[in-house]
Amino acid sequence: MSFPVQDIRRDFPLLSQKVHGKDLIYFDNAATTQKPEVVINRMNDLLRVGNSSIHRSVNYLSDQMTRDYEAARDVVKNFIGAENSKEIIFTSGATGSINTIAFSFGEAFVSSGDEIIVSELEHHSNIVPWQMLCERKGASLKVLPMDENGELRLDLLPSLINDKTRLLSVSQVSNSMGTINPVEEIIELAHSYDVPVLVDGAQSVQHSAVDVKKMDCDFFVFSGHKIYGPTGIGVLYGKEKWLDRLPPYQGGGDMIDRVSFEKTTFNELPFKFEAGTTNYIGVIGLAESIKYINNIGFEALKEYEFFLRDYTLEALKSVPGITFYGTAKEKVAIFSFLMNQIHPYDAGLVLDKLGIAIRTGTHCTMPVMEHFGIEGTIRASLCFYNTKEEIDRFVEGLLLVQEMFT
Amino acid sequence: MSIKENQDIIVEEFSLLDEWMDKYNYLIDLGKTIPLIDPANRKEENLIRGCQSRVWLDASFEQGQIRYKADSDAIITKGIAALLIRVLDDHSPEEILQAELFFIDAIGLREHLSPTRSNGLVSMLKQMKLYALAFKTKEESQ
Numbered sequence: 001m002s003f004p005v006q007d008i009r010r011d012f013p014l015l016s017q018k019v020h021g022k023d024l025i026y027f028d029n030a031a032t033t034q035k036p037e038v039v040i041n042r043m044n045d046l047l048r049v050g051n052s053s054i055h056r057s058v059n060y061l062s063d064q065m066t067r068d069y070e071a072a073r074d075v076v077k078n079f080i081g082a083e084n085s086k087e088i089i090f091t092s093g094a095t096g097s098i099n100t101i102a103f104s105f106g107e108a109f110v111s112s113g114d115e116i117i118v119s120e121l122e123h124h125s126n127i128v129p130w131q132m133l134c135e136r137k138g139a140s141l142k143v144l145p146m147d148e149n150g151e152l153r154l155d156l157l158p159s160l161i162n163d164k165t166r167l168l169s170v171s172q173v174s175n176s177m178g179t180i181n182p183v184e185e186i187i188e189l190a191h192s193y194d195v196p197v198l199v200d201g202a203q204s205v206q207h208s209a210v211d212v213k214k215m216d217c218d219f220f221v222f223s224g225h226k227i228y229g230p231t232g233i234g235v236l237y238g239k240e241k242w243l244d245r246l247p248p249y250q251g252g253g254d255m256i257d258r259v260s261f262e263k264t265t266f267n268e269l270p271f272k273f274e275a276g277t278t279n280y281i282g283v284i285g286l287a288e289s290i291k292y293i294n295n296i297g298f299e300a301l302k303e304y305e306f307f308l309r310d311y312t313l314e315a316l317k318s319v320p321g322i323t324f325y326g327t328a329k330e331k332v333a334i335f336s337f338l339m340n341q342i343h344p345y346d347a348g349l350v351l352d353k354l355g356i357a358i359r360t361g362t363h364c365t366m367p368v369m370e371h372f373g374i375e376g377t378i379r380a381s382l383c384f385y386n387t388k389e390e391i392d393r394f395v396e397g398l399l400l401v402q403e404m405f406t
Numbered sequence: 407m408s409i410k411e412n413q414d415i416i417v418e419e420f421s422l423l424d425e426w427m428d429k430y431n432y433l434i435d436l437g438k439t440i441p442l443i444d445p446a447n448r449k450e451e452n453l454i455r456g457c458q459s460r461v462w463l464d465a466s467f468e469q470g471q472i473r474y475k476a477d478s479d480a481i482i483t484k485g486i487a488a489l490l491i492r493v494l495d496d497h498s499p500e501e502i503l504q505a506e507l508f509f510i511d512a513i514g515l516r517e518h519l520s521p522t523r524s525n526g527l528v529s530m531l532k533q534m535k536l537y538a539l540a541f542k543t544k545e546e547s548q
Binding site: 020345348361375376 | 426427434458459460480481483525
């Protein structure tokens with residue numbers, strides 16, 4: 001394995017610290033990822049000498065910031081392979097993006113008796129906005145089940161779609177189990193019934209190249225902070241033909257064309273959906289993180305992450321009494337598991353003292369936990385700055401947990 | 407023994423434990439001494455739901471003193487619940503309502519009683535005081 005992981009680790013200042021006197025092992029990357037120095041420096045510079053509100057003023061700084069902001073839009077456009085920059089809308093995060101569509105699409109196309117489909121393995125952020133929409137409109141939510149491995153039951157999808165189905169929303173990668181869903185197949189099937197599809201890419205864009213045109217999804221969303229960028233920034237991609245037909249989500253500055261007390265007309269895409277002063281420094285930070293990933297290249301990144309995934313799986317299998325939740329054939333390096341009767345919270349407390357950051361609980365996927373009849377899991381989520389040695393120390397930590405609690 | 411004296415003893419016990427692992431091992435042992443809630447009372451009304459771990463709490467009023475029983479599905483949480491009971495159990499509602507709990511800070515377990523931990527312990531403490539308030543009100547109205 002020739003992946004230069006030690007060089008890469010030096011790009012992430014946070015990783016070199018000690019926690020409780022131990023070298024930090026950060027295995028909570030599905031919750032949020034750490035930031036490379038280039039992102040930190042770029043945002044720092046902008047705050048120090050670049051700050052000025054975009055799209056508003058004639059002054060030099062504002063002009064410069066507006067250019068950088070729109071250049072960032074192009075970076076995102078190219079990153080996910082969108083047709084044009086108008087289809088890229090900046091939001092507060094994947095959750096913000098889904099809420100935008102749940103509202104705007106709902107206003108335009110959903111009425112009483114209609115149906116929306118989500119899958120059983122979705123993050124709460126891809127369930128609750130649709131439930132709220134259904135509540136508002138008198139529509140109902142249908143659920144595509146998963147099997148015991150945490151793989152979606154595609155065979156059941158045709159029986160869920162009918163002439164009342166207005167939209168299907170599904171994640172590309174499960175945040176609690178790491179399952180890679182066959183979104184292209186799902187989209188093809190949904191489209192054969194003229195049902196548009198939203199793909200939640202919050203857990204996928206950081207692991208492999210996305211091409212929204214090839215995938216043919218109608219909407220695609222992701223968060224900046226899960227792809228080594230800043231928090232509070234997200235992306236909503238939508239096919240122009242859809243976005244043009246949707247009403248704005250929020251009203252305010254920047255999204256208007258003309259305002260009078262009699263009638264307000266709205267700005268065109270993408271500004272129609274960017275009300276208020278956007279998080280422009282976050283947007284430029286996000287572009288910087290995407291450039292960083294592009295420099296490494298997904299081919300090398302993916303190969304190394306799959307190596308880590310396989311190594312982790314083998315290492316964890318050696319832990320006595322371990323039960324995995326989510327054993328899909330196609331998955332990223334996210335592992336949810338329990339050991340004997342040990343409560344995940346107890347395990348998490350001890351691992352924390354060993355400097356190992358993992359997540360315990362339901363991971364915002366209570367229906368997944370319910371499916372397996374458990375209260376929660378221990379989740380380790382790895383990415384390209386993690387190492388084989390960290391995995392070994394993690395396994396040692398788990399053995400200590402077992403010793404203490406059994 | 408007063409609530410303050412109970413706390414002083416716990417602080418002294420923990421002062422002998424330097425390492426986090428000794429503290430956790432001690433909490434694991436303490437969890438085994440908790441006045442365990444009757445299985446029949448391990449029900450929804452007595453459940454304090456944290457996002458991370460769950461706590462069940464029940465209280466009774468005997469000769470002017472409150473008696474607590476509890477349980478948790480997580481062992482460390484159970485150990486800290488046992489400490490809370492050891493400090494507050496068998497005191498009058500008035501004493502419990504006025505009690506200032508300093509021992510958690512003093513033994514270095516403050517993070518376990520932070521609202522963001524969501525392990526049910528903050529709510530458990532609140533519930534213990536609410537029981538005291540309820541028993542006090544009931545007592546005064548008789």
